[in-house]
Amino acid sequence: MPTKSTRVPTHASTPVKRRPGGRSARVQDAVYSAVGKLMATQRPDQITVPMVAELADVNPTSVYRRWGDIDALLEEVAVAAFTREDEVLPDTGSLEGDLREWARVITDDIVRPHRTRYLRAMVNARDGVVLDACPCWTARREQLAEMISRAHTRGERTPSVEQVLDHVIAPLYHHVVFALPADTAYAERLVDDVLSMRSAESR
Amino acid sequence: MPTKSTRVPTHASTPVKRRPGGRSARVQDAVYSAVGKLMATQRPDQITVPMVAELADVNPTSVYRRWGDIDALLEEVAVAAFTREDEVLPDTGSLEGDLREWARVITDDIVRPHRTRYLRAMVNARDGVVLDACPCWTARREQLAEMISRAHTRGERTPSVEQVLDHVIAPLYHHVVFALPADTAYAERLVDDVLSMRSAESR
DNA sequence: CCTCTAAAGCAATGACCTTTGCAATTAGTG
DNA sequence: CACTAATTGCAAAGGTCATTGCTTTAGAGG
Numbered sequence: 205m206p207t208k209s210t211r212v213p214t215h216a217s218t219p220v221k222r223r224p225g226g227r228s229a230r231v232q233d234a235v236y237s238a239v240g241k242l243m244a245t246q247r248p249d250q251i252t253v254p255m256v257a258e259l260a261d262v263n264p265t266s267v268y269r270r271w272g273d274i275d276a277l278l279e280e281v282a283v284a285a286f287t288r289e290d291e292v293l294p295d296t297g298s299l300e301g302d303l304r305e306w307a308r309v310i311t312d313d314i315v316r317p318h319r320t321r322y323l324r325a326m327v328n329a330r331d332g333v334v335l336d337a338c339p340c341w342t343a344r345r346e347q348l349a350e351m352i353s354r355a356h357t358r359g360e361r362t363p364s365v366e367q368v369l370d371h372v373i374a375p376l377y378h379h380v381v382f383a384l385p386a387d388t389a390y391a392e393r394l395v396d397d398v399l400s401m402r403s404a405e406s407r
Numbered sequence: 408m409p410t411k412s413t414r415v416p417t418h419a420s421t422p423v424k425r426r427p428g429g430r431s432a433r434v435q436d437a438v439y440s441a442v443g444k445l446m447a448t449q450r451p452d453q454i455t456v457p458m459v460a461e462l463a464d465v466n467p468t469s470v471y472r473r474w475g476d477i478d479a480l481l482e483e484v485a486v487a488a489f490t491r492e493d494e495v496l497p498d499t500g501s502l503e504g505d506l507r508e509w510a511r512v513i514t515d516d517i518v519r520p521h522r523t524r525y526l527r528a529m530v531n532a533r534d535g536v537v538l539d540a541c542p543c544w545t546a547r548r549e550q551l552a553e554m555i556s557r558a559h560t561r562g563e564r565t566p567s568v569e570q571v572l573d574h575v576i577a578p579l580y581h582h583v584v585f586a587l588p589a590d591t592a593y594a595e596r597l598v599d600d601v602l603s604m605r606s607a608e609s610r
Numbered sequence: 611c612c613t614c615t616a617a618a619g620c621a622a623t624g625a626c627c628t629t630t631g632c633a634a635t636t637a638g639t640g
Numbered sequence: 641c642a643c644t645a646a647t648t649g650c651a652a653a654g655g656t657c658a659t660t661g662c663t664t665t666a667g668a669g670g
Contacts, residue, residue, distance in 0.1 A: 227617075227618075228616085228617065228618090231617085231618075262618080262619090263618065263619050263620075265618075265619070265620080266617075266618050266619075269617080269618080270617085270618095
């Protein structure tokens, strides 16, 4: 069992890691990059520590010592990949336009093979637990809240954040992870459906 | 590589298997049962052939010879588990009542740990392919078609089969496989939402 | 520039999985 | 009932993965 270092650093300003200097950072980057490359072609559950270690030109022992096992590493890389906030929110002037564009971007993102594998890796890691929140959904939730808030100030009648998550995001991700066909047209159909629903507050 | 027998049987009436007699059937039952028991406690991707072989009191070699690898075996057992047609369709007199009851039964089914693991196993097996149809969804689709057809004969305005699949089934399965909370109340909310949508044919 | 120690590398070890050849069992068939 | 072949059991061998003790490297602070 890998005993994670929990010693408190001298200054509160220094990050949790005790020695984030050049070499450790280089190793971590190399390992992350190797995982990303393997994800492009390999199924998550057949990626092994020696595989990523060789591709990263790092000793397997280092990977075992820092991450414990392959699952922890994959999970870490997966959430890192999905929490990057480099997306710009669409602002078309109407909620319908915003949602269509937003759903289109998300769809084009997650249908790419390596993104699909990240999703499936996250599915695998969740065993025996029920999470109230998931890092990659909180980002979506915030984006949605922003777009819906804007629509409200324009006086539009809108569905709730939860309704859009349940009826646009969930079906999209569902189709992708279960290998069912998913494309932009499907995403737009979902947006049409959710916009035709009676809004939540009138329930 | 396991060379699957492709020899044509003498009579077209005889099934594909060449020797489905007592012993083979017993072995298959034991293996299926062992997989089911392991699924109750183990993650799919850490179930190994020797594990199921020992629990089934069967030689590992037999499993390798018949199924090739653990993935093929798990996939086979999973689809077998999800295509059992022992469910009775609800018939409450209204589509709303039918859907609520139907969604409730499905929810109670898939939140059980071993059922969740079967779903995740199916997710894993789907790599690099996009399927037009999935065996466990065709069953749902047929059940839905029946209920909606009955509602139509009663003169009810109904959503389409696809809409119910996308907005009730998909979010439910999504929540379950991603370890997000899912219960009967959630399922009923989804049913309410889909029933408040503008129906598909009026689009 | 020097010291200290966290982190990485190395090598040996053990455990487990998978394959393969051969013998034994047993289900179909005449 | 006897015959044939499909299927299983057995055992050995090869390969990969994961762990562990020790050594070496190189940040970080004085």
